[in-house]
Every structure is written in structure tokens, then in C-alpha cells.
Amino acid sequence: KLADIGVTGLAVMGANLARNFARNGYTVALHNRSQEKTDALMDAHGSEGDFVPTSTLEELVASLQRPRRVLIMVKAGNPVDQVIDQLVPLLEEGDIVIDAGNSHFEDTRRREAHLAEKGLHFVGVGVSGGEEGALNGPSIMPGGSRESYDSLGPMLETIAADYEGDPCCHWVGTDGAGHFVKMVHNGIEYADMQVIGECFNLLRGAAGIEPAEQAKIFEEWNSTELESYLIEITARVLAHEDARTGKPLVDVVVDAAGQKGTGRWTVVSGLEVGSPVSAIAESVFARALSSQADVRAAAREAFGGDITPDVSEGDKDAFIEDVRQALYATKLVSYAQGIDMLQLAAKQYGWDLDIAKIASLWRAGCIIRAELLDTIMKAYAEDAQPVSLLLADEFRASLEKALPAWRRIVAHAATTGIPAPVMASSLAYFDALRAGRLPAALTQGLRDLFGAHTYLRIDAEGSFHTNWSGDLTEVVGVDTH
Numbered sequence: 001k002l003a004d005i006g007v008t009g010l011a012v013m014g015a016n017l018a019r020n021f022a023r024n025g026y027t028v029a030l031h032n033r034s035q036e037k038t039d040a041l042m043d044a045h046g047s048e049g050d051f052v053p054t055s056t057l058e059e060l061v062a063s064l065q066r067p068r069r070v071l072i073m074v075k076a077g078n079p080v081d082q083v084i085d086q087l088v089p090l091l092e093e094g095d096i097v098i099d100a101g102n103s104h105f106e107d108t109r110r111r112e113a114h115l116a117e118k119g120l121h122f123v124g125v126g127v128s129g130g131e132e133g134a135l136n137g138p139s140i141m142p143g144g145s146r147e148s149y150d151s152l153g154p155m156l157e158t159i160a161a162d163y164e165g166d167p168c169c170h171w172v173g174t175d176g177a178g179h180f181v182k183m184v185h186n187g188i189e190y191a192d193m194q195v196i197g198e199c200f201n202l203l204r205g206a207a208g209i210e211p212a213e214q215a216k217i218f219e220e221w222n223s224t225e226l227e228s229y230l231i232e233i234t235a236r237v238l239a240h241e242d243a244r245t246g247k248p249l250v251d252v253v254v255d256a257a258g259q260k261g262t263g264r265w266t267v268v269s270g271l272e273v274g275s276p277v278s279a280i281a282e283s284v285f286a287r288a289l290s291s292q293a294d295v296r297a298a299a300r301e302a303f304g305g306d307i308t309p310d311v312s313e314g315d316k317d318a319f320i321e322d323v324r325q326a327l328y329a330t331k332l333v334s335y336a337q338g339i340d341m342l343q344l345a346a347k348q349y350g351w352d353l354d355i356a357k358i359a360s361l362w363r364a365g366c367i368i369r370a371e372l373l374d375t376i377m378k379a380y381a382e383d384a385q386p387v388s389l390l391l392a393d394e395f396r397a398s399l400e401k402a403l404p405a406w407r408r409i410v411a412h413a414a415t416t417g418i419p420a421p422v423m424a425s426s427l428a429y430f431d432a433l434r435a436g437r438l439p440a441a442l443t444q445g446l447r448d449l450f451g452a453h454t455y456l457r458i459d460a461e462g463s464f465h466t467n468w469s470g471d472l473t474e475v476v477g478v479d480t481h
């Protein structure tokens with residue numbers, strides 16, 4: 001029997017996706033550059049379903065029914081191009097090449113255009129949920145041509161995570177849209193994790209609450225509107241005691257956060273499309289700062305780093321609730337910024353992104369899965385789209401309710417000296433959005449003075465320049481530089 005799909009690249013992610021397809025009744029042809037991984041997968045899990053192990057890409061391609069579907073799950077970057085170059089001569093018009101790794105969306109756009117010239121479909125698919133998701137149901141964000149989705153989509157929907165009967169897999173848009181949406185997902189994940197870290201720091205620094213006790217607080221928060229996978233696992237990590245020392249694990253882990261690059265990509269893309277993704281940017285910067293051990297040590301030496309808890313026993317419960325509200329409001333801002341970025345990118349790259357559908361994909365299977373996403377989906381499901389998530393009927397009232405607590409917490413962080421960059425910058429973003437006038441007017445004045453960049457007026461059409469170096473008269477109708 002010819003296989004329904006071929007998977008090349010059988011490290012942890014590829015192997016788990018292949019098993020997921022097989023467990024769902026598909027015949028899966030297997031290939032890996034080095035034979036050992038194929039053999040190991042067959043030895044350990046060959047009985048889980050119909051697998052067709054192959055030793056070469058030629059064999060892999062020959063074992064597939066048409067149109068052929070070949071899923072590449074190799075190391076992101078050059079290896080993907082290398083595999084594509086080897087595959088293309090073996091394929092025929094209408095075949096579908098799928099890249100489900102963490103590729104940059106610009107690479108996906110380039111590869112898609114290149115393969116389209118040869119009559120092949122190239123589908124960049126964002127997959128979130130880690131190893132476990134890949135095996136048991138990830139959140140899947142496919143791009144590529146609409147036509148390719150007709151053939152590939154049903155298979156992906158079968159292996160995807162399920163949210164109350166809805167598969168967390170929809171076609172999101174052409175060429176690199178799937179990888180773009182996955183990238184923004186990761187950016188939001190960075191912000192979610194950083195703001196959780198800020199809460200941890202505030203609860204301990206200002207209120208002296210130890211990790212084990214905080215674990216219970218996060219567990220309680222997980223039954224409020226904050227219910228999410230990341231809050232749930234925060235409780236688990238905080239509750240975990242190190243076997244070697246008996247200390248909380250968080251106290252023996254080096255406080256330098258790593259990154260594989262998707263957060264940075266999101267910020268760079270945000271800058272490119274002109275979207276103010278400050279919460280995501282601050283999260284990426286916070287990780288970078290955490291890794292600057294030498295500068296941190298010198299600064300601590302110079303200025304002292306001790307924080308004195310100042311929340312009294314009697315005020316503790318109110319403080320904890322304030323932190324929770326600040327977390328919620330900040331989270332709304334980071335999602336609002338992520339959505340804004342998606343919408344601006346859609347214009348720039350010609351994608352018809354459906355925000356409700358994208359939010360629905362993130363409700364299960366992925367790292368940012370949260371109850372909130374179901375509400376976000378509903379907010380964007382109507383014809384009249386909110387101009388910002390913060391203004392959606394579903395969120396406006398809760399944001400207003402959280403605002404006083406949010407301000408108190410940001411102020412408290414500043415006066416106590418506890419860094420809360422995402423909470424603080426998110427509040428600044430909110431305040432800037434609602435401001436009557438922004439100092440951008442002064443910026444324009446300065447730009448006009450030193451560079452004759454001109455300005456617009458609130459009371460007249462056209463562009464204007466003040467003759468700053470001369471008689472200070474205003475020149476009307478000058479060209480913008």
C-alpha cells in the first residue's frame with residue numbers, strides 16, 4: 001500500500017509527528033539522513049501503526065501516493081534548503097512539500113516562490129506544543145496555497161489538538177503566513193513568561209512570599225480568567241524542591257534565560273511592519289539582560305541589589321490580588337500587540353489573516369493555550385472587528401477594573417526597585433493609546449528644526465516647515481523629506 005505521507009527528519013519532533021499520523025490511521029513513510037533514527041523509531045514504535053521505513057529520499061518518494069506529501073522536519077535553516085534541493089528533482093507537478101520546523105517566514109516565502117515555479121506546493125507549517133504536542137496533538141498553523149490545504153488540511157486537522165471538538169488547525173494564509181503566525185505565537189509566549197516572572201519577583205521581593213506558597217497562589221489563579229497552561233506549569237515549577245539541596249528549584253537554577261531566536265524574530269518583524277510590540281520586545285531584552293552576568297555583578301556591587309519587603313501581613317491579600325490584576329491587564333496588552341502586528345503584517349505581505357481563527361488555533365495544543373483565547377476568538381468572530389483587543393466589548397470592562405491595581409503594582413515595583421519591564425511598558429502603551437495628545441508633536445517640531453522634515457498641522461491641509469534658521473516664518477506646502 002502506498003503511504004499517505006512521508007516524513008523526513010526523525011529526531012524528536014519528526015518522529016513524534018510521524019507516530020501521531022500513524023496512530024490516527026495514516027500510512028506513514030519514514031526517512032532520516034542517517035538510517036539509525038529510522039531503525040530506532042521502527043524498533044520502539046513500529047507496531048503503533050502502518051509505517052514504511054525507507055533508506056533514501058528516492059525510496060521515500062517512490063513509496064507515496066499522489067499527490068505526494070513529504071513533510072520535512074529537519075534542523076531549521078540551511079538543512080531545510082538542502083533537503084528541498086534533493087527532493088525537488090524526485091517530485092512531480094502538484095506534489096506537496098511541507099516544512100513543519102521552526103523556519104523563518106521570509107525563508108518560507110522564498111522557498112514557496114521557488115517551488116511554485118516548478119509546479120510544486122510548498123507549505124510552511126507552524127507547529128507548537130513541543131515534543132508532547134507533536135505526539136498527542138499540537139496546535140498547527142499551516143500556510144501555503146489554499147489548494148494544497150484541500151489535500152493536506154484534513155490530515156493535519158486529524159492529528160491536531162482538539163478544543164471542544166474543534167481541531168486547532170486551520171489554513172492561515174498564503175506562503176509564509178503559517179510560520180509568521182507561529183513566530184508571533186512564540187513572541188507572545190515570551191511576554192507571557194516574562195510577566196509571570198515579574199509577578200513571582202514582586203510577590204517575593206515586595207511581600208516576602210516564598211516559592212512553595214506562591215505555587216498555591218498560581219494554582220488558585222489558574223481557576224480565574226488567567227487559566228492557562230503557563231500559569232499551571234508555573235505552579236508546578238515553583239512547588240518543586242531540589243533533591244540535592246532541599247531548596248526550591250528556582251533558587252538553584254542559574255537566572256540567565258536562554259533563547260532560540262523566535263522572540264527576537266518577532267521583535268525584528270514588529271519593527272519592520274511598524275508595530276509597537278513593546279511587551280514582546282521587553283521580554284526578549286529581559287532575557288538578554290539576564291545573561292549579562294558580568295555587568296549585573298558589577299552593577300549589584302556598585303549600587304546594591306537588596307530589596308526589602310514592604311507589604312505588611314495585613315495588606316498581603318490585597319497586594320496578591322493587585323498583582324493578579326496587573327498580570328491580567330499586561331497579558332491583554334501583549335495579546336493586543338501581537339494581534340496588531342498580525343494585522344499590519346497581513347497588509348504588508350498580502351495575507352488575509354482571520355484573527356478569530358488564529359486565536360482559535362491557540363486554544364489548545366500550544367504553549368500559550370489559555371481560556372482567554374476563547375474569549376479573544378469570540379471578540380474577533382463578529383463582522384465588526386475591534387480596532388484593538390483592548391477595546392473589544394469582552395475586555396474593556398475588565399481592563400478598566402484592573403487599571404487601578406495595575407498602576408499600584410507598577411508604582412510599587414518602581415519605588416521598591418523591583419524590575420517589571422513588561423508590566424510597566426504595557427501600562428505605558430495603554431496610557432499612550434488613550435492619551436489626548438502625545439509628545440510626538442514635539443518630536444515633529446525637533447525633526448523640522450534640525451532636519452527640515454516638515455510637519456502636519458491640526459488646523460490646515462498640507463505640510464509645513466518653520467524657517468528655524470531665519471525669520472521663523474512658516475513655509476506652506478513643502479515636500480516631505
Ligand code: NDP
Pocket residue numbers: 009010011012013014032033034037073074075076078079080082083100101102103127128129130131
Ligand atoms: P533538530 O532540530 O535537532 O534536527 C535534527 C534532525 O535534522 C535530524 O533528523 C537530522 O538528521 C536532521 N538534519 C540536520 N541537518 C540535516 C541535513 N543537512 N540534511 C538532512 N537532515 C538533516 O530536530 P528536532 O526534532 O528537535 O526539531 C526539528 C524542527 O522542529 C526544528 O525546526 C525545530 O526548531 C523544530 N522544533 C519545534 C518544536 C516545537 O515545539 N514546535 C520543539 C522543538 C523543535 P541526522 O539524524 O542524520 O543528523
